[in-house]
Amino acid sequence: MKVIVSGGGTGGHIYPALALIREIQKQETNTEVLYIGSEKGLESDIVKRAGIPFRAIEISGFKRKLSFDNVKTVARFLKGVSKSKKYIKEFKPDVVIGTGGYVCGPVVYAASKLGVPTVIHEQNSVPGLTNKFLSKYVDKVAVCFEQAEAFFPSEKVVMTGNPRASEVLNQDGVKGKNDVGLSLNKKSVLIVGGSRGARPINDALLSVIKEAGQKPYEFLYVTGDVHYERVVKQLEEAGAQGNVVVKPFLHNMPEVLSGVDLIVARAGATTLSEITALGLPSILVPSPYVTNNHQEKNARALSDNDAATLCLEADLTGERLLESIDEILLNEQKLKDMRAASKKLGMPNAATVLYELLKNLTK
Numbered sequence: 001m002k003v004i005v006s007g008g009g010t011g012g013h014i015y016p017a018l019a020l021i022r023e024i025q026k027q028e029t030n031t032e033v034l035y036i037g038s039e040k041g042l043e044s045d046i047v048k049r050a051g052i053p054f055r056a057i058e059i060s061g062f063k064r065k066l067s068f069d070n071v072k073t074v075a076r077f078l079k080g081v082s083k084s085k086k087y088i089k090e091f092k093p094d095v096v097i098g099t100g101g102y103v104c105g106p107v108v109y110a111a112s113k114l115g116v117p118t119v120i121h122e123q124n125s126v127p128g129l130t131n132k133f134l135s136k137y138v139d140k141v142a143v144c145f146e147q148a149e150a151f152f153p154s155e156k157v158v159m160t161g162n163p164r165a166s167e168v169l170n171q172d173g174v175k176g177k178n179d180v181g182l183s184l185n186k187k188s189v190l191i192v193g194g195s196r197g198a199r200p201i202n203d204a205l206l207s208v209i210k211e212a213g214q215k216p217y218e219f220l221y222v223t224g225d226v227h228y229e230r231v232v233k234q235l236e237e238a239g240a241q242g243n244v245v246v247k248p249f250l251h252n253m254p255e256v257l258s259g260v261d262l263i264v265a266r267a268g269a270t271t272l273s274e275i276t277a278l279g280l281p282s283i284l285v286p287s288p289y290v291t292n293n294h295q296e297k298n299a300r301a302l303s304d305n306d307a308a309t310l311c312l313e314a315d316l317t318g319e320r321l322l323e324s325i326d327e328i329l330l331n332e333q334k335l336k337d338m339r340a341a342s343k344k345l346g347m348p349n350a351a352t353v354l355y356e357l358l359k360n361l362t363k
């Protein structure tokens with residue numbers, strides 16, 4: 001299969017795209033892939049690191065208010081469409097898939113205008129602007145939440161789940177723990193604020209870092225690249241804590257997720273698909289700064305089923321965070337129940353289902 005994949009901005013759109021590419025490569029020996037993204041998004045680093053051919057277009061997002069920037073955005077969109085058409089004509093894909101983020105707008109639109117079969121993958125319960133716009137032009141819309149179906153033309157919608165759910169399975173958790181420097185004989189909690197990090201979560205943990213140092217379990221504190229230096233400086237000022245491992249970003253997340261006992265995270269949809277596939281208990285602090293507060297809806301899908309503890313950002317304090325971690329990590333029965341509840345919500349075969357959707361379109 002020859003496939004063009006586009007999606008970006010943040011990890012939540014990129015990792016599902018990479019997981020799908022790996023699934024296609026697993027299913028078919030003759031696979032050619034081109035990834036179209038933006039140089040400014042996280043994809044330019046993550047996709048190149050994965051060794052996948054990458055080409056860039058320039059893009060920006062619409063402002064919700066009336067502004068001259070929107071004129072520039074339209075001009076960039078049109079330029080992006082014409083550049084995408086050039087890439088598509090050169091590469092001659094059998095199918096083009098967009099996994100969200102502004103960048104896939106011109107790419108998928110251009111493909112549909114050239115008569116190439118097209119799919120978009122929506123990870124969230126409430127779709128973003130780009131996918132809503134593209135749904136008019138594409139052949140199929142792959143979704144992960146039933147609530148998302150209502151936003152798209154019903155004849156195009158297919159429930160696939162998120163391919164990243166499949167990718168995190170069967171990983172070596174011991175290697176994951178070893179690689180980041182966690183002990184094997186202690187429980188551990190991973191603290192991460194989505195692919196770009198989250199200052200409120202970082203600050204909450206920093207405010208109780210002395211108490212955290214006395215816990216019988218370990219912390220893997222992933223700050224997000226842009227917050228790293230500040231956090232490290234503050235940790236040094238507070239006195240280094242032996243049981244806190246701090247990292248800017250993890251490139252081996254599937255292995256680490258397989259090794260830790262609990263995760264404190266934002267409620268990005270891709271993260272949630274990973275932790276439910278693995279049956280990992282979580283404490284979720286949804287970002288309130290996203291379209292239609294969709295992360296809270298994502299999070300409630302887990303907390304309503306006892307798979308997660310929900311903590312709204314407005315209620316987040318360091319003390320509350322440590323209390324919630326204690327309640328789970330120091331209670332074997334609670335851990336076991338949450339694991340089972342989380343696992344029940346997982347869709348581990350998502351990658352294959354999405355691959356088959358693409359395959360059928362290319363027939």
Ligand SMILES: CC(=O)N[C@H]1[C@@H](OP(=O)(O)OP(=O)(O)OC[C@H]2O[C@@H](n3ccc(=O)[nH]c3=O)[C@H](O)[C@@H]2O)O[C@H](CO)[C@@H](O)[C@@H]1O
Nearest residue numbers: 010011012013015123194195249250253268269270271290
């Ligand atoms: C602020 C914003 O708009 N966030 C959106 C974005 O979040 P964001 O990009 O944070 O998305 P998710 O939390 O869903 O996914 C993050 C991805 O990055 C990976 N990861 C993260 C940190 C790290 O150090 N290493 C690593 O590999 C995670 O394992 C996961 O695969 O996309 C999601 C999926 O469309 C949406 O639900 C979120 O609302």
